[in-house]
Amino acid sequence: xxxxxxxxxxxxxxxxxxxxxxxxxxxxxxxxxxxxxxxxxxxxxxxxxxxxxxxxxxxxxxxxxxxxxxxxxxxxxxxxxxxxxxxxxxxxxxxxxxxxxxxxxxxxxxxxxxxxxxxxxxxxxxxxxxxxxxxxxxxxxxxxxxxxxxxxxxxxxxxxxxxxxxxxxxxxxxxxxxxxxxxxxxxxxxxxxxxxxxxxxxxxxxxxxxxxxxxx
Numbered sequence: 001x002x003x004x005x006x007x008x009x010x011x012x013x014x015x016x017x018x019x020x021x022x023x024x025x026x027x028x029x030x031x032x033x034x035x036x037x038x039x040x041x042x043x044x045x046x047x048x049x050x051x052x053x054x055x056x057x058x059x060x061x062x063x064x065x066x067x068x069x070x071x072x073x074x075x076x077x078x079x080x081x082x083x084x085x086x087x088x089x090x091x092x093x094x095x096x097x098x099x100x101x102x103x104x105x106x107x108x109x110x111x112x113x114x115x116x117x118x119x120x121x122x123x124x125x126x127x128x129x130x131x132x133x134x135x136x137x138x139x140x141x142x143x144x145x146x147x148x149x150x151x152x153x154x155x156x157x158x159x160x161x162x163x164x165x166x167x168x169x170x171x172x173x174x175x176x177x178x179x180x181x182x183x184x185x186x187x188x189x190x191x192x193x194x195x196x197x198x199x200x201x202x203x204x205x206x207x208x209x210x211x212x213x214x215x216x
Contacts, residue, residue: 034094037066037117039085044078044110053111058130058143065121065149069128071098071114075135079106085116094118098132109135123150123160154213156193162213170194170202170210177203 057072076083081101088095098114126149131142151158156166173186173194180200182191194202196209 032120033089034087034118034120034122036085036087036096037119039083039114039116041074041083041115042113045112053109053135056132056134056141056143058128058145060128060145060147062147062149065123066117066119067121067126067128067147067149068117069096069115069130071112071130071132074098074112074114074132075109076100076112077102077105078108078110079104083112083114085114087118121149124148124158152213153193153196154210156190162210162215167210167214170207173202174207175202177201179203 053073053075055073056075059070059072061068074083077100079102081103084099084101086097086099088097096116096118126147127144128147129142129144131140133139134141151160152162154162154166154170156169159165169186169190173182173191175181175183178201182188186194191202194206194210196206199205
């Protein structure tokens with residue numbers, strides 16, 4: 001790892017976390033868009049200066065209309081003034097930017113966990129794309145994960161309730177254990193939606209999950 005090269009770059013670098021909402025959603029409170037409620041970091045983790053920190057990873061958890069994100073194994077200078085996070089909203093895309101603020105950088109790198117919270121998210125399925133600048137290659141890398149805010153995964157048509165319309169789709173895609181290809185009349189997208197347990201097929205386990213959500 002070339003620390004001199006890292007320090008001679010700019011006094012900050014950034015990673016971009018983009019949450020792209022699938023489809024059009026309304027904000028839960030009239031006139032109130034999602035907002036960045038908080039951000040923080042752990043400081044230099046004990047015994048983890050000078051790296052390597054391991055692969056960047058992200059932990060995403062949902063509580064109601066709030067999304068909590070933790071950037072694990074984040075690598076920054078040992079002496080930042082701050083690891084700031086800002087939020088921009090472009091239509092239904094939320095862009096959070098991590099920014100390392102350096103006034104007097106040290107000649108070392110540290111491992112951090114960076115935490116931030118976005119709240120007042122409308123119900124819907126979001127594709128969370130986390131991008132950052134790799135500390136060795138200085139190239140952008142990205143991590144993606146789908147996140148469901150509110151609602152139910154069994155609401156297959158996205159109308160806000162789990163009803164007969166959803167059951168009709170589920171019944172069409174039902175294959176039983178071990179069958180990992182959609183049957184005739186069921187699209188690959190619908191088949192993936194109906195696989196509520198995520199094991200690659202649509203079987204009794206998925207039906208049990210669907211039954212728990214029915215008429216919600």
